[in-house]
Amino acid sequence: xxxxxxxxxxxxxxxxxxxxxxxxxxxxxxxxxxxxxxxxxxxxxxxxxxxxxxxxxxxxxxxxxxxxxxxxxxxxxxxxxxxxxxxxxxxxxxxxxxxxxxxxxxxxxxxxxxxxxxxxxxxxxxxxxxxxxxxxxxxxxxxxxxxxxxxxxxxxxxxxxxxxxxxxxxxxxxxxxxxxxxxxxxxxxxxxxxxxxxxxxxxxxxxxxxxxxxxxxxxxxxxxxxxxxxxxxxxxxxxxxxxxxxxxxxxxxxxxxxxxxxxxxxxxxxxxxxxxxxxxxxxxxxxxxxxxxxxxxxxxxxxxxxxxxxxxxxxxxxxxxxxxxxxxxxxxxxxxxxxxxxxxxxxxxxxxxxxxxxx
Numbered sequence: 371x372x373x374x375x376x377x378x379x380x381x382x383x384x385x386x387x388x389x390x391x392x393x394x395x396x397x398x399x400x401x402x403x404x405x406x407x408x409x410x411x412x413x414x415x416x417x418x419x420x421x422x423x424x425x426x427x428x429x430x431x432x433x434x435x436x437x438x439x440x441x442x443x444x445x446x447x448x449x450x451x452x453x454x455x456x457x458x459x460x461x462x463x464x465x466x467x468x469x470x471x472x473x474x475x476x477x478x479x480x481x482x483x484x485x486x487x488x489x490x491x492x493x494x495x496x497x498x499x500x501x502x503x504x505x506x507x508x509x510x511x512x513x514x515x516x517x518x519x520x521x522x523x524x525x526x527x528x529x530x531x532x533x534x535x536x537x538x539x540x541x542x543x544x545x546x547x548x549x550x551x552x553x554x555x556x557x558x559x560x561x562x563x564x565x566x567x568x569x570x571x572x573x574x575x576x577x578x579x580x581x582x583x584x585x586x587x588x589x590x591x592x593x594x595x596x597x598x599x600x601x602x603x604x605x606x607x608x609x610x611x612x613x614x615x616x617x618x619x620x621x622x623x624x625x626x627x628x629x630x631x632x633x634x635x636x637x638x639x640x641x642x643x644x645x646x647x648x649x650x651x652x653x654x655x656x657x658x659x660x661x662x663x664x665x666x667x668x669x670x671x672x673x674x675x676x677x678x679x680x681x682x683x684x685x686x687x688x689x690x691x692x693x694x695x696x697x698x699x700x701x702x703x704x705x706x707x708x709x710x711x712x713x714x715x716x717x718x719x720x721x722x723x724x725x726x727x728x729x
Contacts, residue, residue: 371675371676371677371703371706371707371709371710371711371712372413372414372675372676372677372712372713372717373412373413373414373676373677373678373679373703373706374412374413374414374415374416374447374449374602374676374677374678374679375403375404375407375412375414375415375416375678375679375680375681375695376415376416376417376418376447376449376604376678376679376680376681377400377403377416377417377418377427377449377680377681377682378418378420378425378427378449379396379397379400379417379418379420379425379426379427379433380424380425380682380684381393381396381424381425381426382424384685385623385624385627385628385631385684385685386623386624386627386685393426396426397426397433399682399683400417400433400437400681401436401437401440403415403681403682404437404440404441404444404681405440405441406692406695407444407681407695408441408442408443408444410695410696410699411699411703412444412699413444413445413676413717414444414445414446414447414477415437415441415444415445415446415447415681416446416447416448416449416479416678416681417430417433417434417437417446417447417448417449418430418448418449418450419448419449419450419451419452419483420452420483420485420488421452421455421483421485421487421488421491421492422485422487422488422491423487430448430451431464431465431467431468434446434448434468434472434476435468435471435472438468438471438472438473438475439471444475445475445476445477445717446468446472446475446476446477447476447477447478447479448477448478448479448480449479449548449678450479450480450481450483450548450567451465451478451479451480451481452480452481452482452483452488453480453481453482453502453503453506453507453510454481454482454483454494454499454500454502454503454506455483455488455489455491455492455494455502456506457506457526458505458506458507458509458510458513458526459509459513459526459529459532459534461506461510462510462513462514462534463534463535463536465478465543466514466536466537466538466539467536469538469539469540469543470536470539473539473719474539474540474718474719474720474721475719476540476543477543477544477545477546478543478544478545478546479545479546479547479548479567479602480503480507480545480546480547480548481503481547481548481549481550481555482499482500482502482503482552482555484550498525500552500554500555501524501525502525503554503555503558504554504558505523505524505525506525507545507558508521509521509523509526509529510545511542511545511562513532513534514538514541514542514543515541515542517533517537518531518532518533519531519532519534520532539719540719540720540721541720541721541722542720543720544564544565544715544720545564546559546564546565546566546567546600546602547559547564547565547566547567548567548569549566549567549568549569549581549585550568550569550571550572551577551581552581553581553584556581556584556585556588557588559585560585560588560589560591560592560594561588561592563589563592563594563598565599565600565601565602565713566582566585566600566601566602567601567602567603567604567676567678568581568582568601568602568603568604568672568674569604570603570604570605570606570652570668570672571604571605571606571652572606572640573640574640574650574651575650575652575668575671578603578672579671579672582601582671582672582673582674585599585601586599597714598714598715599673599714600675600676600713600714600715601672601673601674601675601676602674602675602676602677602678603652603668603672603674603676603677603678604652604677604678605652605653605654605677605678605679605680606647606651606652606653607621607647607651607653607654607655607680607684608653608654608655608679608680608694608695608698609621609654609655609686609690609694610654610655610656610657610658610661610694610697610698610701610702611656611657611693611694611697612657612697613657614656614657614660617655617656617657617660618644618645618648618655618656620686620690621644621655622644623685624684624685624686625644625647626644627685628685629642652668654679654698658697658698658701658702661698661702662702662705662706665677665702665706665710666709666710669710675710675711675712675713675714676713677706679695679698
């Protein structure tokens, strides 16, 4: 199993202290967390893309480029690239450049994104967002694979023998399809034989498991080998402590603060108590063995081989945050790496096969 640390770069007051860092401090924290993830042996670091409050992750290519310059090994992920909002030509140019600068360490997780404010900002409607997402991906995919691209499009000017530079480093880049609730994104992933990344954050396991089963059905419908499927899944929170009691004691005020915030802003409340949150959500809160058991329980339903964890402290002190990640890395990750297989592809750059030449 592979492990990613991800951030959506939420910018709001700390749920415990009430202190809100400056924008500059928040970006520095993201960079520090990326370095920590590489230091602790995580396989990837992801940055989200949102164009509305309370997020400041509107430019993931810029943030990931800086992280690429600071790191050497860790793979870089988008979580997610909101292709329904973007011009696929411009997105290709940005990500092809970043892929070169990172030495082929880039993976994309694409999705339509969510939120009324960012849809209105880009003049995207609920009715056309899925068509925009599919069209943008199809154009993006062609640009990455073809030196010249012709495409009839509805949502941007058509392309005719278009040459777009720079030409890619990875050939092609690996694109995951992020999905929370939508069969449209799942079907798009299966159609092209791409891996799926389940959000697996807001609700209990059942709805996500149903979508992953649908993905597997559509994968076979489109004629792909079931052995080549790759599924990733998110988590709703992380705090690993030596004992369950310690983990619950530390996380309880964080949960209660977040619950109050959800109610204040009118978000639906799915888990009313910390105990219910720990039991029925994807959050990994508890002792190392408790976390291992929970990941196995989800793996039985999902068959996933990649897991993302939150990179942000989000109410923990810096010491608590680091101690939790270190304990995950030393006591949890080695067991899961042994028990659960890796994805069915090489984790390094996707490069063309060398061509043999008869001399």
